[in-house]
Amino acid sequence: MSILNVMWSGGSAFASIHKVHRQILSQVDPTIAVNTWLLCGDKQGCVADIGQTREWRLSSSQLKGKHVWKLLQGRMRAQFYRALKDTDAQVVLLDGLGTARALLPVLEKLPSLRAVVLFHGETRIRAADRELLAGFDGARLTLAAVSNTLADSLASALRLPVVTLRSALDPVDFRSRLLSREQARTRLHLPTDDTPVVGAVGRLVGNKGFACLIEAFAAARIERPRLHLVIVGEGHARAALQERINQLGLQGSISLPGHLDDVARLYRAFDWVAIPSLEEGLGLILQEAVLAGVPVLSSELAVFREQLAEAGWYAATEDAQAWSEALIKTFSVAPEQIAKAQSAVLSADRGWQEFSQTARTLLSCRQ
Known part of the structure; x- marks a missing residue:
């Protein structure tokens, strides 16, 4: 039984996002293993390289299916599928919409896995995104945002419920x-x-x-x-x-x-x-x-x-x-x-308590 933490990329530009994921994953029951996938770049300097980290070293163009890579998306997703089947993960935490676009089509084929997509900022929502996210029922997919302001905005744009997981520090x-x-x-x-x-x-x-x-x-x-x-x-x-x-x-x-x-x-x-x-x-x-x-x-x-x-x-x-x-x-x-x-x-003490409780609920392997 484990949790898989999937990050878009490493490097200083993504340091704040890694910090948030580390805070969230620190709330997981210590008996549950946490592993990390890094889709782009390497783990040097990452603060969320919790557990065993796999570096996929893909390019942004590959992940987005741009140009010739669109023809090879099926092969990339087949690699993801095989790797996911080899894990004992029950919950997958996805860093933002870009990561969700790459992984959710694979997770659709693995009904034993539950996904949580965490939004860190405003993003351009496409019709295809709404269709992709709406294809999962609430028991298998949770959308979360790091503030009430962002959650409200995304809920309106996606026409789907978005949970607030307001990031906080101990x-x-x-x-x-x-x-x-x-x-x-x-x-x-x-x-x-x-x-x-x-x-x-x-x-x-x-x-x-x-x-x-x-x-x-x-x-x-x-x-x-x-x-x-x-x-x-x-x-x-x-x-x-x-x-x-x-x-x-x-x-x-x-x-x-x-x-x-x-x-x-x-x-x-x-x-x-x-x-x-x-x-x-x-x-x-x-x-x-x-x-x-x-x-x-x-x-x-x-x-x-x-x-x-x-x-x-x-x-x-x-x-x-x-x-x-x-x-x-x-x-x-x-x-x-x-x-x-x-x-x-x-009210940092109260904020940390609320954050911790929400994080534990979202990542529970017993839902």
């Missing part, structure tokens, strides 16, 4: 790993004095809103010249972001340290955490910052209001002037009071 475990302010700043090569620092964490891609944040920061420094910004993450937008930083002459005030495996330990280096995303399925960075006792300034998105309500500090999406004004205002208030209010609303 507060005790998370806080026990945090470095002190001085240690975290030293790790990030920041001044260990009272220099005000805004931190941001995420992939360096367009929809994370970091280009807007840099413009807002540049304007805010006119009034707050000692302000420093750190954006931790990696991605294809790095060159463009660095070029803009250079154009603004802010090389000494904005740092891009790249992807750091231990970033979750470093939040106390920051006075505020900024999340300027254009869209998010949940935004686990928000929870990590609040758990670390650091206040959050975020985009005006429903998924952030779902978590922080009126205790949140919000700025309009992609509005550099609004973000600049908000950044200036953050350093005219006591951040400890804001952090305390946000922590009370987020």
Whole structure:
């Protein structure tokens, strides 16, 4: 009896998704084995390589059936079928719609297996997706999303029920790993004095809103010249972001340290955490910052209001002037009071309990 965890890919770009799956799988009964399939890439750097990990090393084009690979999809699915028949898995946890498109046609032929598809963010729904998902009854397929906001959106688009499995972190475990302010700043090569620092964490891609944040920061420094910004993450937008930083002459005030495996330990280096995303399925960075006792300034998105309500500090999406004004205002208030209010609303202990119970129910091998 086991659970199979199927991930689309490894690498730093998928680190947050792997983190969520690891949290979910940590709730499984320890007597039940968990194994992982990695469809693309290798397991180096993955945080959800639980149990024995099989690397399929397929390309995105192969999985999506693009071009000539469409003719070979039958062969790929036959390989999946044989591999699934050789396991003793009863539940298969699928990472998102892309993974579901690749595996669900195979699982249709294996009635002893139950599938859970976990959505991490908004995705384009096709008519073929509705048809595929509707072909399973509720006893064999559960759709879940990492926030109420995302679950409601998907339920409307798919015309199917979607369970909310709002991702959460174990507060005790998370806080026990945090470095002190001085240690975290030293790790990030920041001044260990009272220099005000805004931190941001995420992939360096367009929809994370970091280009807007840099413009807002540049304007805010006119009034707050000692302000420093750190954006931790990696991605294809790095060159463009660095070029803009250079154009603004802010090389000494904005740092891009790249992807750091231990970033979750470093939040106390920051006075505020900024999340300027254009869209998010949940935004686990928000929870990590609040758990670390650091206040959050975020985009005006429903998924952030779902978590922080009126205790949140919000700025309009992609509005550099609004973000600049908000950044200036953050350093005219006591951040400890804001952090305390946000922590009370987020209610991390209750969130972790609800998450743990829902995860155990979804992955139960006894349904």
